[in-house]
Amino acid sequence: HMQQEAFNQRAVTISAWIKPEAVDRRQAFVGRRFSEASAPFILSIHEGRIVFEAAETSGKWAYNVRSPAVVKPGQWQHLAAVIEEDKGVRLYLSGQEVLRSEAKGKLAANSEPLVIGREAWAANPSDAPRGPTFYRGLMGPIKIWARALEAQEIAAECASGKP
Numbered sequence: 001h002m003q004q005e006a007f008n009q010r011a012v013t014i015s016a017w018i019k020p021e022a023v024d025r026r027q028a029f030v031g032r033r034f035s036e037a038s039a040p041f042i043l044s045i046h047e048g049r050i051v052f053e054a055a056e057t058s059g060k061w062a063y064n065v066r067s068p069a070v071v072k073p074g075q076w077q078h079l080a081a082v083i084e085e086d087k088g089v090r091l092y093l094s095g096q097e098v099l100r101s102e103a104k105g106k107l108a109a110n111s112e113p114l115v116i117g118r119e120a121w122a123a124n125p126s127d128a129p130r131g132p133t134f135y136r137g138l139m140g141p142i143k144i145w146a147r148a149l150e151a152q153e154i155a156a157e158c159a160s161g162k163p
Contacts, residue, residue, distance in 0.1 A: 010107065013149040014043050015080040017140025017163050023048035023073050027135040028119030030142055036120045036131070038108040043081050044119055045071050050091050050098070052081045056105030063107075067091045069098035076140070078158040083107070084148045095158030097151060116142060138163075 016029050023045055031042035038055035045051060048070040054063035063083060071077055071093065080092040088102040122133040140163030149157075 009040070009146045010085040011083065011146070011148040012041055013080065013082045013145040013147065013154075014041065014142070015078065015149075015154065015157050016043070016142045017076055017078055018071070018135075018137060019076045019139075020045065020071065020073050020135070020137035022136060023071050026051075026119065026122055026133050027137075028115070028117060028133060029079065029135060029139065030144070031115050031119055032110060033112040033120055034115055034118075035112065037110050037112055039110055039112065040107045041081070041083055042119065043079065048072075050079060050081070050093060052083070052089050052091060054083055054089070055108040056103075057108055058105070059108070060105070062105045063089050063101075063103045065089050065091065065099055065101045067093065067099045069093045073137075076138075076162040078162075080149070080154045080157065082148045082154075087148075090151075092151075092154050092158075095155040114144075 026046040028044040033039040042053040050067035056062045082090040085107045091099040117135040122131040
């Protein structure tokens with residue numbers, strides 16, 4: 001029960017170093033679901049863009065966002081996502097904010113495991129059955145905080161160096 005509580009929070013920051021082989025489809029980094037359940041956070045890329053998804057308690061995916069900034073294949077990059085309940089989401093690529101969105105609603109809680117490198121939903125209709133989908137590439141340290149990091153803290157995480 002303690003472990004589940006640790007990942008059902010009002011604010012979460014996720015950071016990861018990634019070096020994807022390719023960026024042509026949906027690939028997951030860190031998520032709070034193994035099945036197709038409502039979740040308080042899922043960080044992935046889709047067609048090269050950073051995708052962050054989170055549902056609120058009614059099941060509506062009110063916090064979903066997709067960055068304009070594009071992740072590149074074959075090189076190390078630092079990703080970070082910050083979600084704050086009733087405030088919204090911030091996304092960072094290489095220490096720089098690339099997206100900020102506002103959203104309201106109590107974050108969904110679930111009893112799903114914390115999953116790295118796999119997502120329940122493939123997002124491509126041609127992928128029958130629908131999922132799961134897996135990350136292809138290298139991943140450096142993944143860090144998760146039960147609070148919203150400030151921009152300068154994320155920049156410092158990025159500046160601390162590639163894996």
